[in-house]
Amino acid sequence: xKTKAIxxxxxxxxxxxxxxxxxxxxxxxxxNSVIRxxxxxxxxxxxxxxxxxxxxxxxxxxxxxxxxxxxxxYFTIPAEYDCSIMMAHLVKYLCVETYDxxxxxxxxxxxxxxxxxxxxxxxxxxxGTIILGTAEGGKKIxxxxxxxxxxxxxxxxxLNTYYIKTIxxxxxxxxxxxxxxxxxxxxxTGSGYVADSWNEEPYESHHLEYGFITDYSQYSEDxxxxxxxxxxITHTPEWWDRTMKAAGDGAASIMAKLDIVRSYMADAFxxxxxxxxxxxxxxxQDIVNGKVDLHDITIK
Amino acid sequence: xxxxxxxxxxxxxVLASSCLKDQKDYFDKSSAERLQEVQENLxxxxxxxxxxxxxxxxxxxxxxxxGGKNLTLKFxxxxxxxxxxxxxxxxxxxxxxxxxxxxxxxxxxxxTYNGILHKYAVPSSSYYEARGGDFEFxxxxxSPEKIVLKGKRSGKTSVLYPLAEDAKTxxxxxxxxxKAFYVSSFEGTLGSTAVKGEIDVRNRQFTITExxxxxxxxxxxxxxxxxxxxxxxxxxxxxxFLGTTLESLTYSAADTTFSAAGVSLKGFIPKDWRPYExxxxxxxxxxxxxxxxxxxxxxxxxxxxxxxxxxxxFDIFMFYDIKTGRLNIEAQFVTAKGSDEVLQEGENYVIMAxxxxxxxxxxxxxxxxxxxxxxxxxxxxxxxxxxxxxxxxSSELMLRLYNLTDGFxxxxxxxxxxxxxxxFNGNKASLTPKSMQKR
Numbered sequence: 001x002k003t004k005a006i007x008x009x010x011x012x013x014x015x016x017x018x019x020x021x022x023x024x025x026x027x028x029x030x031x032n033s034v035i036r037x038x039x040x041x042x043x044x045x046x047x048x049x050x051x052x053x054x055x056x057x058x059x060x061x062x063x064x065x066x067x068x069x070x071x072x073x074y075f076t077i078p079a080e081y082d083c084s085i086m087m088a089h090l091v092k093y094l095c096v097e098t099y100d101x102x103x104x105x106x107x108x109x110x111x112x113x114x115x116x117x118x119x120x121x122x123x124x125x126x127x128g129t130i131i132l133g134t135a136e137g138g139k140k141i142x143x144x145x146x147x148x149x150x151x152x153x154x155x156x157x158x159l160n161t162y163y164i165k166t167i168x169x170x171x172x173x174x175x176x177x178x179x180x181x182x183x184x185x186x187x188x189t190g191s192g193y194v195a196d197s198w199n200e201e202p203y204e205s206h207h208l209e210y211g212f213i214t215d216y217s218q219y220s221e222d223x224x225x226x227x228x229x230x231x232x233i234t235h236t237p238e239w240w241d242r243t244m245k246a247a248g249d250g251a252a253s254i255m256a257k258l259d260i261v262r263s264y265m266a267d268a269f270x271x272x273x274x275x276x277x278x279x280x281x282x283x284x285q286d287i288v289n290g291k292v293d294l295h296d297i298t299i300k
Numbered sequence: 301x302x303x304x305x306x307x308x309x310x311x312x313x314v315l316a317s318s319c320l321k322d323q324k325d326y327f328d329k330s331s332a333e334r335l336q337e338v339q340e341n342l343x344x345x346x347x348x349x350x351x352x353x354x355x356x357x358x359x360x361x362x363x364x365x366x367g368g369k370n371l372t373l374k375f376x377x378x379x380x381x382x383x384x385x386x387x388x389x390x391x392x393x394x395x396x397x398x399x400x401x402x403x404x405x406x407x408x409x410x411x412t413y414n415g416i417l418h419k420y421a422v423p424s425s426s427y428y429e430a431r432g433g434d435f436e437f438x439x440x441x442x443s444p445e446k447i448v449l450k451g452k453r454s455g456k457t458s459v460l461y462p463l464a465e466d467a468k469t470x471x472x473x474x475x476x477x478x479k480a481f482y483v484s485s486f487e488g489t490l491g492s493t494a495v496k497g498e499i500d501v502r503n504r505q506f507t508i509t510e511x512x513x514x515x516x517x518x519x520x521x522x523x524x525x526x527x528x529x530x531x532x533x534x535x536x537x538x539x540x541f542l543g544t545t546l547e548s549l550t551y552s553a554a555d556t557t558f559s560a561a562g563v564s565l566k567g568f569i570p571k572d573w574r575p576y577e578x579x580x581x582x583x584x585x586x587x588x589x590x591x592x593x594x595x596x597x598x599x600x601x602x603x604x605x606x607x608x609x610x611x612x613x614f615d616i617f618m619f620y621d622i623k624t625g626r627l628n629i630e631a632q633f634v635t636a637k638g639s640d641e642v643l644q645e646g647e648n649y650v651i652m653a654x655x656x657x658x659x660x661x662x663x664x665x666x667x668x669x670x671x672x673x674x675x676x677x678x679x680x681x682x683x684x685x686x687x688x689x690x691x692x693x694s695s696e697l698m699l700r701l702y703n704l705t706d707g708f709x710x711x712x713x714x715x716x717x718x719x720x721x722x723x724f725n726g727n728k729a730s731l732t733p734k735s736m737q738k739r
Contacts, residue, residue: 040380040399064397065411067436067452075423075430075453080413081396120413124428147413 040064045085048297052092057109059096061088062117069142074123074131079146084118086153086294087146087163091116093292094283095167102276103269111269113174115140120147129199132162135170143167153294156284160234164284168230176225179268185260186221189253194218208246211253228254228261233277234284339400342408342442346375351463352383353447354470356527358456358536359420361432367504368527368536370474371416372467373460385467386416387474387528393467406439408449421453425660426691434458456536478528482573482623483556487511488565490544495565501623502687506533510542532558572672573625576602579618585609596627613637616652621669621686628686630654630667634699648701654694661700666692 045063053059062069063084070076079087099108113135122145123131133143145162152158189211194203198218207215213231217224232240244251265271286292327334346353352374359366374383375398383395396414401407410417420433434451437458441448447460463470487496490508497508509521524546525536532551539546549558549565556567582595585607594609596618604619605627614634618627631653633642643650653661654668665688670681685693 040397041378043379063412064399065409065435067403067409075421075428077418077421077423077430078396078411078413078435084412120418121423124423124425126428128425130425 044297045081045088048085048299049088051299053088053096056105057096057112058114059112060115061091062115063088063146065119066117069117069140070119071123071134071142074125076123076144077120077147079118079120082295083120083146083149085297086149087118087143089292089294089296090149090159090164090287091167093287094164094280095171098276098279098283102279103271107269107271111171111175111178113139113141113171117142118146119144121145122148127196127199133166133170135173139174141167141170141174154288156288159284159287165230165234168233168280169226172226172229173222175269176222181225181264182260185225185257188256188260189224190221192218193220193224195220207250208243208254209248209250211247211250211257213243213254224257225261228257229265229273232258232261232273233280235277236281237277335402335406338406338439338442339402342400342406342439342447345442345444345447346373347377348444349462351465352467353460354463354467355449355458355460356534357458358451358525358527359432359434359454360456360525361429361454363429364432365503365505365523365525366420366432367525368458368534370471370527372463372471374467382410382414383467384414384416385471387471387478389416390468390472390475404438407452408437408439410435426658426689473530474528477530479622480553481528481551482569482625483567484570484573486558486565486567488558488563490542490546491562493542493544495542497565499567504528506535508541508546570625572674574672575625576620576622579605579620579627608637611637614643614650618670624669626669626671626686627681628665628667628669629683629697630665630686630688631661631663633702645701648703650699651702652697652699654692655696655698657693657695661698662689662692662694664689666694668694 049061053061063079063081065076065078096108096112099112117140119142125131131144133141135141143163143166149163152162192210192212196219197203198207198215203210203218204215207213207218210218212218212224212227214227217227235243244254247254262273265273265276287294329337352372355371355373356368357371358368370387372385376382380397380399381395382398383393385393392415394415394417396410396417397412398408398410401409414435417435418433420431421435422433423430432454434453434456436452437449438452439447440450440457444462449458449460450456451458482501483499484501485496485498487494489495494511495508496511497506499506504526505523506526507521507523510519512519520542522539522541524539526533527536528534529548532549534548535546544562546563547560549560549563551558551567556569558565558567576598579596580598582593584591585594592609594607596605596607598605599617602620604617606615607618608615610616613636615637616629616634617632618629620626621628631651634650634652635641636643653663654666656662656666665686667686667688668683669686671684673680673682
């Protein structure tokens, strides 16, 4: 066959080319790497982070500003050192250790994002909304507004609204990126997703009756799923019942979606959603009641 | 034909591969090594000075320019810490972190939050693109005498100089000269050309315009951002205007004049500027729902007045602004009548603040200033927006309860202002001396 006849000729050409290429002047490679990272010195907080995040979970907790980690579409500023310490404690106590308790440390080590990056203020968009945080590629959680933490620390509702729910919300995205949720979820309120109009009327104030747990849920099915899970676990059962009552006709859709969330967590990750809620609620109370010293960076 | 093409292509491969490399290095070290070297030199240089450095820090973005501020920086030797002072807040210093890194070149980055350095970089709902402050700088040039930085966001140049005295002494002196500098307009000559102009002392902008006989003719004009120096004003960069190079001006406080080579300008204080002492006495405070009598009593520091009569059980303060010669009403903790004790309801403090049209309270000096009607015989002061934040419009003062941890909690139950909450806007509200015999 024709093709077969050509093959040896090709091999010869390649061999000759190879021999010619080798016959060039010898060049020594520079043994030093061209990649340099900023030289910073470790302080007490860095050492605490090593012991509490880096070594046990392989999580990098970046509290010092790096332009390349930030979103260049927004005007961001660095997080404050003391506020970052508080935030590290909150992430550890309310998220990392919650999943250790409910799903085991192997789950946390496997799925929990490997990097946190903090900035000081919210990301302000020019349409009047703000961005509290984002998750990227199953690996990184970005948390904004850390410098405002002292204003919200004594109130569970505020703490959740601005930070903790955000972490659970972003972590849900990461779980979804690992294992997709059933398509039936989207079908329940399929025509209700309105993208950027979620913060306009009537969507902003009528989301419950439309079958969405928050106004932002109406952005897309991915956001809806993350909102469902994070709202459910960060609130008390009483709050949930009250909200369902307020939802009226919308409650059926929300409950149907909750069932999918519940079975997804059980089937894919062997996590009991209600146990997760109990644990989150108990730990939130501990924070508000001051049982955890959020400023302590002594290494135990 | 196919074979020929294949053969030719093979020949190209064979011929092209026999080469002799002859690249000359322009530098003896790689760019990464040189970058590292600059970083190491800079780190040593920054920590070297006994008193640290002072920086002429210029702020501004495309929409707004805020001129320059004098700050001081003391870099730590062993830890990545930097202690910052400013002529703006002389009572406190802020310590945070810095690092030397590289992207487009060597970069000095202040990478944890600092109340002074990041003040103008903080975004908000009204300034989603922040206010032109930089905290990451490219190092343009460095020597023990001077380090030239270029802000990565604004592109503005800021220069570091070694400090020869204690940082606090330096910032306090510049704070004092800033306080004493309230010239708002000027006239004079550039070379032989007559000029006039205005100075925006808050945003440190110096606008100079050719003075023509025909006021409708197109006059040359330019606006220069400046920073206050020990001697007067230093412009952001030298600019040639009407044949004269404007770089810096020496200011004489005694006769409010500015001078430099070929420049002679006489400064004027605002037309409706009134000295502090002028405001003492009793007035009728008019607002949308009526009026009430107040008494302005000077405070010991001669910087504000206690206004008796706003409420039956509390007083508020009006602050004298030496730059405008006006009284200001702005957010404040409310004190009990005749006392300095801040009123509390449980854990919450009573605070009075202007309510903006956007629904937010102005807590950063936003509020009202008293515009005088320019009449000595029947002076009336009308409250107008004090211009602290051009986007903040308010026509209402409210008493609210404020919690140090939670922020605003709710309306105050126990205190109301005057006969009701004092609502006023623009022309309807005024401060009229009750007794015309005053002065």
